[in-house]
Amino acid sequence: MNAIDRTPADLLRSALAADPARPLITFYDDATGERVELSVATFANWVAKTANLIQGELAAEPGDRVAILLPAHWQSAVWLLACASTGTVADVGGDPTAAELVVSGPDSLEAARACGGERVALALRPLGGRFPQPPAGFADYAVEVPSQGDRFAPYAPVDPDAPALAVGGEELTGAQVVERARADAGSLGLATGSRVLSGRSYDTWQGLSEGLYAALAAGGSVVLCRHLDRAPAGTVAQRVESERVTHPIGV
Template sequence: MNATDRTPADLLSSALAADPGRPLVTFYDDATGERVELSVATFANWVAKTANLLQDELSVEPGDRVTLLLPAHWQTAVWLLACASVGVVADVCGDPSAADVVVSGPEPESLEAARACSGPRVALALRPLGGRFPQAPEGFADYAVEVPGQGDRFVPYAPVAPEEPTLIVAGREFSGAEVVDRARAEAPDLGLTGPGSRILSGLPYDTWEGLNAGLYAPLATGGSVVLCRNVDRLDADALDKRVESERVTVIAR
């Protein structure tokens, strides 16, 4: 991180310049046994491809709204940073009918709600290793089919202004600068003290607290996150073993 970083995309760029090989997001789904570890470089590559998909294929423009009907997941984190890179607003669990684009998980209720969006609809299977649907839901583009062919580098058509909105969560709107400033300010309270800090988060992504612990604060401090979905399925011994094996320094649940 650099003191001059003013948007979430700036934070990722600084992390990539500082140490591209270090882990950034390690994801567990304790309902399926999935584990995925993404280095800064791998995560940034997914972000670049997704940003290119948004800008070139879905034709979004700065200020447009992208509703994310997604759980706490590594691919959700990718979409949040891709939206910030393009300059569009990521509306987490927002109203699809008010969105220019909607991105849905595979759950039937999520897909049904997403149909209220009159613009492009993208569906994520959320399968291990970013796998595709056996058959894409009708009326949706399959993210895992569309994203691999996108470019590995992203350049926005227009500079992203830090003071413009970048995130809506739980009805609260944040500019890019507010996300960065608040993430930095709250990181010490989470126990994130700088590079080497590693937080295990089992919090959902539908609140600022969950997004901050599960993405923004680790990114803002040069740390990393072990993002755990369905972590309540672990008993105390299994959780302790994960904390030890992943070298976790702090837990947010």
């Protein structure tokens, strides 16, 4: 964590400079048995590619709204940081009709079709796999993102005081996201090396903070669990031990 970080993208850059090889997000889907671990460097590469997609192929501009219709997932975290990198507003669960761009998982495609702008679909398959058959009217994220550049530079510097995140009926600037994330990290007792386990959804600030932002601000990492309610009894305790979780707070 760097005292001069003022946007979520700044937090990621600081994490990359401090220790690119350490784990940042370990994702479990207890409905499919999937486990994916992303180091800071790997996660940052996905963010850079996605930011290039947003700014280049999708022609989104700072201030444009991106309706994010996705569950708590490692690719959702990528999109949140990519939006922060481009100056677009990540509108979590937002109205597609009010957005210039919509990002949808396979369960929200019908709602996403209401967006009059660009539409991107994520299959949310293991290892970031593509749709067997691309949904009509959508770009398949898994097809579009691999060819994007590994380094990202915004056309204009991102304003930390501009809107950056909308969730739960509240809109926050990039600076406010960082400020809240730091405050949450302090109240949760997170520090460099802390490892948080969260099974919360991403549709509230609490879920986003415990499942991403607070650990990022503290120099920690997240074990993000989807469909934890479908896991066998004892899974959380086993995972806490095997993943060396220090803070099982979002379960």
